[in-house]
Amino acid sequence: MSVVTTSFPNTAPGWQLPSRGKVAMAGLIIAESAIFTIFVVAYLFYLGKSLTGPAPREVLETPIFYTICLLSSSLTIHFAAKFLARGIKFAFLGFWLLTIALGGLFLYGTAQEWHRLIYEHGLTISTNLFGTTYYSLVGLHGFHVTAGLVMLLTVAVLGLCGHIGIKQSGHIEALSMYWHFVDAVWVVVFTVVYVLGR
Amino acid sequence: MSSNAITIPGNQIQSRPWVDELHQWVTTVDHKRLGILYILSALLFLTIGGVEALVIRIQLMHSHNNFVSPEVFNSMFTMHGTTMIFFVAMPVLFGFANYLVPLMIGARDMAFPRLNAFSFWLSFLGGLLLYFSFLGGSGLYGAGSAPDVGWWSYAPLGARAFSPGHSSDYWTLSLLVSGFGSIGTAINIIATIVSLRCPGMKISRMPLLVWMNLVMAGMVLIAITPLSAAQIMLLIDRYLGGHFFDTQAGGSAVLWMHFFWIFGHPEVYVLIIPCFAFMSEIIPVFSRKPIFGYPVMVAATVCIAFVSMSVWAHHMFTIGMNSYANSFFTLTTMAVGVPTGIKIFNWIGTMWGGRIQFKTPMLFSIGFLFQFLVAGLTGIMMAASPFDWQLSLSYFVVAHFHYVIVGGILFALFAAFYYWYPKMTGRMLSERLGKWHFWLFLIGFHLTFDVMHIPGVLGMPRRIYTYEPGRGWDTLNLIISIGAFIQAIAILVFVANLIISYFKGAKAGNDPWDAWTLEWSTSSPPPAYNFATVPTVSSRRPLWDLKHPEDPDSRYE
Numbered sequence: 001m002s003v004v005t006t007s008f009p010n011t012a013p014g015w016q017l018p019s020r021g022k023v024a025m026a027g028l029i030i031a032e033s034a035i036f037t038i039f040v041v042a043y044l045f046y047l048g049k050s051l052t053g054p055a056p057r058e059v060l061e062t063p064i065f066y067t068i069c070l071l072s073s074s075l076t077i078h079f080a081a082k083f084l085a086r087g088i089k090f091a092f093l094g095f096w097l098l099t100i101a102l103g104g105l106f107l108y109g110t111a112q113e114w115h116r117l118i119y120e121h122g123l124t125i126s127t128n129l130f131g132t133t134y135y136s137l138v139g140l141h142g143f144h145v146t147a148g149l150v151m152l153l154t155v156a157v158l159g160l161c162g163h164i165g166i167k168q169s170g171h172i173e174a175l176s177m178y179w180h181f182v183d184a185v186w187v188v189v190f191t192v193v194y195v196l197g198r
Numbered sequence: 199m200s201s202n203a204i205t206i207p208g209n210q211i212q213s214r215p216w217v218d219e220l221h222q223w224v225t226t227v228d229h230k231r232l233g234i235l236y237i238l239s240a241l242l243f244l245t246i247g248g249v250e251a252l253v254i255r256i257q258l259m260h261s262h263n264n265f266v267s268p269e270v271f272n273s274m275f276t277m278h279g280t281t282m283i284f285f286v287a288m289p290v291l292f293g294f295a296n297y298l299v300p301l302m303i304g305a306r307d308m309a310f311p312r313l314n315a316f317s318f319w320l321s322f323l324g325g326l327l328l329y330f331s332f333l334g335g336s337g338l339y340g341a342g343s344a345p346d347v348g349w350w351s352y353a354p355l356g357a358r359a360f361s362p363g364h365s366s367d368y369w370t371l372s373l374l375v376s377g378f379g380s381i382g383t384a385i386n387i388i389a390t391i392v393s394l395r396c397p398g399m400k401i402s403r404m405p406l407l408v409w410m411n412l413v414m415a416g417m418v419l420i421a422i423t424p425l426s427a428a429q430i431m432l433l434i435d436r437y438l439g440g441h442f443f444d445t446q447a448g449g450s451a452v453l454w455m456h457f458f459w460i461f462g463h464p465e466v467y468v469l470i471i472p473c474f475a476f477m478s479e480i481i482p483v484f485s486r487k488p489i490f491g492y493p494v495m496v497a498a499t500v501c502i503a504f505v506s507m508s509v510w511a512h513h514m515f516t517i518g519m520n521s522y523a524n525s526f527f528t529l530t531t532m533a534v535g536v537p538t539g540i541k542i543f544n545w546i547g548t549m550w551g552g553r554i555q556f557k558t559p560m561l562f563s564i565g566f567l568f569q570f571l572v573a574g575l576t577g578i579m580m581a582a583s584p585f586d587w588q589l590s591l592s593y594f595v596v597a598h599f600h601y602v603i604v605g606g607i608l609f610a611l612f613a614a615f616y617y618w619y620p621k622m623t624g625r626m627l628s629e630r631l632g633k634w635h636f637w638l639f640l641i642g643f644h645l646t647f648d649v650m651h652i653p654g655v656l657g658m659p660r661r662i663y664t665y666e667p668g669r670g671w672d673t674l675n676l677i678i679s680i681g682a683f684i685q686a687i688a689i690l691v692f693v694a695n696l697i698i699s700y701f702k703g704a705k706a707g708n709d710p711w712d713a714w715t716l717e718w719s720t721s722s723p724p725p726a727y728n729f730a731t732v733p734t735v736s737s738r739r740p741l742w743d744l745k746h747p748e749d750p751d752s753r754y755e
Contacts, residue, residue, distance in 0.1 A: 020309040020393035027385035031419040038427035038457060042442060051448045126439030129448050136434055136442075 021174040029181045032144070036185055039140055040192055043133040047197055050128035059121045062194045066109030067186065070145075073102035074183040077152075077176045085173075087166045093159050099179070100152050103145060110142050134193065141189050144182050151175055227311035228726055229296050232318050234622060236293025239322045240286045241693075246329070247281035250274045252686060255679040261667040268663040272346035273365075275661055277328070279349030280369065283465065284376055285325040287607060291472040292321075292383050294614055295411045297622065299387060301717035301724060302405045304396025304733040309389035317382035324376030331368035345369040348661065350462070353443035353454035356432055367436065370429045377426045384418035387411055396716075398735040403755075405715045405738070406495055410475035413499045414468055420507070421464035428457035452517060459510035466602065467506040471499060473610035474541060477563055480617050481545050483713045484560035485552030488739060488751075491544045498537035498544075505534045515586040524583040531581035538574060542567065557711075558632030562613035565640055569605030573598065576651070591661075594654025600647050604685075612639070612692070619696070620710045624722045625703030631695040639688035645681025649674055714739035 048055075080095035114135075117123045125135040155175065158164050164172070223231060253274050257265045266274065300308055308314045331344045345365045347355035356366050391412045395404070404412075432454075434440035441447035443454045482489045489495065511519065511527045519527075545567060554560065576598040580586050589595060612635070619627045653671045665671055709718040719741055720729055737743055737751035 015397040017393045017395060020389040023392045024310065024385050024389040027388045027415075027419055028381075030416075031381050031385070031423045034420045034423035035427045038424045038460075039431075042431065042453065045450070045453060046448070049448045125434065126441070129441050132434065132440040132442055132449075136431065136440065140430075 019170055019174075021170055022177065025174040025177045029177065032181065033185075036140065036188070039133075039137045040188060043137050043192055043197070046129045046133050050130045052128045054121050054123055054127075054130070056130055056134070056193070056197050059117055059123060060194060060198055061113070063109050063113060066106045067190055069102045069109070070106040070183055070186055073099045073106070074180050076102065077179050081169070081172050081176045084164070084166065085169045089159075089165065092164070093156070096152065096156055096159060100149060100156060103149050103152065103179075107142065107145055107149070110138065110145075137189060138193065141182070141185055144185065148179050148182050152179070225315075227307075227315045229300050229308045229311065229314060230622075230724060230726075230728075232314050233293045233295075233297030235318055235322075236289045236296060239318075239325065240290035240293060243281050243285040243289075243325055244689075247278050247286055248686060248689060250278040250281070252682060254278065255682040257664070258675050259679045260676060261665050261672055263664055269343070269346060271663045272348075272661075273344040276345050276348055276369075280328060280345070280373070281325070282603070283349065283469075284373060285321070285328070287469045287603070288376070288380060289321055289325075290611060291414075291469060292318075292380070294476075294618070295387055295414070295472060296383070298618065298717060299390055299408055299411055300394070301621075301720070301728060302408050302715050303391060303394065303399050304716050304729060304735065305390060305394040306728050306732070308386050309394055310386050313382050314386050317379040317386065320379030320382065321376040324372040324374075324379065327375060328368055328372035331365050334364060334368070350455075350458050351432075352458075353449075353451040354445060356436075356454075357444060358436055366432075370432050370436075374426055374429045374433075377422050377429070380418055380422050381426075384415040384422075387415040388419075391415075396729075396732050396734065402493075403735060403738045406478035406489060406492065407472075407475040407715075409496050410471050410478065410499050413503050414471045414475075417464055417468050417471070417503050417506075421461055421468055424457055425461035428454065428461070431457075452514075455514050455517065456511070459513045462513065463510040464506050466599075467502055469607050470602065471502070473566070473607050474499065476610045476614040476617070477545055477566060479713075479715065480559050480563050480613050481548050483617075483711050484555045484557060484563070485549045486555070487548055487552040488714075489544070490547035490550075491540075492738065494540060495544055498540045501537040502534060505530060505537070509534060512581055512583075512586070515583045516590045528581055528583050532578060535574060535578055535581075542571060542574075557616075558627070558629055558636060559613045559617040561633070561636045562609050562616065565636070566606060566609040566613065569601060569609060569643075573601035573606055576601065589654060591659055592654040593658045593660055594651050596660050597647050597650035597654055600650070604643060604647065612636075615692075615696075617711065618717075619699070620706030621717055621722050621724070623700055623703075624706050625699050625701075626706050626710060627695050627699045627703060631691055631698070635688050635691045635695060638691060639685055642681045642684030642686075642688055645684060646678050647681075649677045649681070653678075709741070712745075714741045716740055719744070 076095045077099045080092050080099060083089075083091040083095065123131050123134075125131050152175070155164060155172065223235065226232060226235075253266060254271070257263055257271055257274075259265075296308065296314065300306065328345075343363065343365050345351070345361075345368065347361055347366065351361075351366065351369060354360055356370075391404070391408055401409075431440070431442040435442050435444060435449075441449045443449050443451060445451055478489055478495060509527060509531045511523060512531045515524060515527070576594075580589065580595065580598060616627050616632055619625070653674045656670055656674075658665065658669075658671050706722045708721055710722075711718070716729075716733060716735070717724070719733065733740065735743075737755055739751045743750035743752055
């Protein structure tokens with residue numbers, strides 16, 4: 001046993017610090033942004049440097065519909081989080097499931113595009129530099145959408161079992177930060193791949 | 199000072215079976231135990247990396263030596279570099295950050311204890327994966343080989359054609375895995391510092407160690423991740439037939455260099471900033487004066503972090519960039535010297551007029567100040583691109599960065615070991631052995647790395663397996679190797695000191711150095727919950743305020 005004689009005058013004013021979950025998610029987003037930056041730089045650096053075809057201009061089609069799906073899922077998850085914060089569980093679940101549906105639709109769109117590129121145009125990751133950079137950049141984003149969907153589905157299952165309430169609001173907000181980030185990255189990827197890159 | 203004493207149930211020593219004890223260490227989520235695990239794993243890899251360095255030095259002792267084969271020599275310098283940076287320096291600094299940051303901000307643990315444990319095991323198992331390459335590097339077909347393409351693994355050396363077998367895969371995967379561990383720890387450190395400070399611990403009152411670890415963690419987020427991204431690209435090249443770094447298909451070897459050094463140079467600051475943090479805590483305590491220029495120190499740290507993000511291509515002057523790029527990277531590199539110089543002046547300003555106590559931590563700190571200055575000066579020399587064209591890839595460069603890493607980082611780490619060992623174990627390290635350690639290491643260090651500049655200037659390239667006699671390199675290399683062995687003996691003294699003092703050292707008590715930051719207010723070693731009541735602070739030196747209620751710091755803030 002040791003006796004410590006140091007004690008501190010007990011004056012606790014209104015001491016409020018940011019939520020650790022949100023701070024950590026912000027940190028993760030910064031780290032992920034750096035990873036995406038490197039992949040975007042590689043994509044831009046190798047634009048037009050492929051020695052063989054096919055070139056982006058010949059095979060890419062702008063996925064406007066699926067982009068609208070993904071971007072609007074940012075709105076729906078925002079509403080879901082807001083409803084949860086106000087304790088309206090039913091509306092939260094509705095918007096949450098809508099978010100999952102929109103995210104799933106986006107992934108379906110990517111899958112369809114890849115199927116078309118591989119089977120109609122013979123473009124794979126090892127075909128040329130365009131293939132390498134395209135599949136890795138879009139694939140990295142798709143991987144993040146998938147990871148997000150897994151987390152959203154977990155919450156949905158918990159929510160359907162009635163385990164998500166106003167107490168979990170902070171966690172849900174951190175998760176929605178991640179989803180917003182995934183959407184924001186798509187804006188960059190879309191611009192680089194389908195607008196500048198064609 | 200309020201007189202109500204807190205009774206803390208200290209370590210209730212019960213004899214448990216050792217399996218039970220081991221199980222507790224493996225499954226722990228306590229930031230102090232994880233910190234110690236980080237440090238112990240780093241010491242293990244330090245020994246291995248040190249032996250590799252000795253193999254290199256024996257091979258280069260005289261011309262036409264045949265101590266090891268060229269292949270083994272290549273894997274020795276590759277493994278030495280990779281080990282020392284990723285599995286010694288990073289973990290030991292994370293270990294200290296883990297141990298000290300929550301204690302210094304009056305928190306009971308890190309923000310995410312389980313993430314903390316996960317990150318530690320990722321980095322440790324990453325290290326084991328790297329060393330498994332000795333067994334599994336060539337799969338089942340050969341005897342196995344460690345990675346041997348240098349710690350940069352420059353393209354196209356990392357490609358399938360030039361790194362057959364799995365040696366480069368082990369290298370890539372181990373760095374990827376430990377990189378994810380580093381990102382987890384960095385996020386954890388940031389969340390802890392932002393969200394768990396005790397009442398009154400405004401960011402303007404945080405100890406400088408906490409400030410600098412915050413900056414370090416922020417840098418890890420943006421500096422380690424480019425390496426992870428580049429490793430993913432290399433894996434795509436090696437396993438999926440991608441062409442990122444495949445020059446035959448239009449890929450670029452230079453892009454790998456850029457990606458590697460976008461990580462590589464900030465990494466140096468990721469390592470040195472926590473060492474600045476140690477200095478900023480140790481020098482004031484042993485000079486019996488508060489730190490000189492606290493806000494300027496913080497500003498200089500943030501400034502270094504920003505500028506260091508734009509200096510990476512000074513590692514690439516010899517690849518033939520255009521003159522604008524050369525001038526830009528020369529100027530930014532020299533600019534880093536300004537905030538760094540401010541720091542050195544502030545530490546000297548802290549010592550100036552103080553009642554300096556020459557205890558072992560302070561000796562190592564003074565060694566750090568001197569050697570880090572010299573390392574900085576050769577750095578400024580190399581920053582001038584025309585000078586760099588002459589000496590790049592020579593032993594001058596090797597001498598320069600070992601001056602930073604050994605003379606700077608390792609000396610600061612030794613100071614930190616001697617300063618915080620009493621807090622971690624409850625026992626003082628022996629001053630006698632400490633002085634032996636210091637002087638032996640100092641002599642060995644200067645024999646090796648002062649002399650190493652000369653063969654560099656004489657034209658000895660780095661990474662050569664052996665050399666011709668009669669170039670004036672023989673005697674110099676012999677002296678360098680002798681110095682390396684003196685350093686190895688000093689490390690043995692250090693390890694002996696760690697072990698002997700753990701059992702026989704003088705009892706430390708709560709506050710052996712009469713210091714001022716919160717970790718010294720709790721028992722040594724601290725209980726699992728750190729503080730019985732969460733402290734409230736009203737100045738930068740909460741313990742000074744308690745010890746001197748008649749003249750508290752808070753009066754002047």
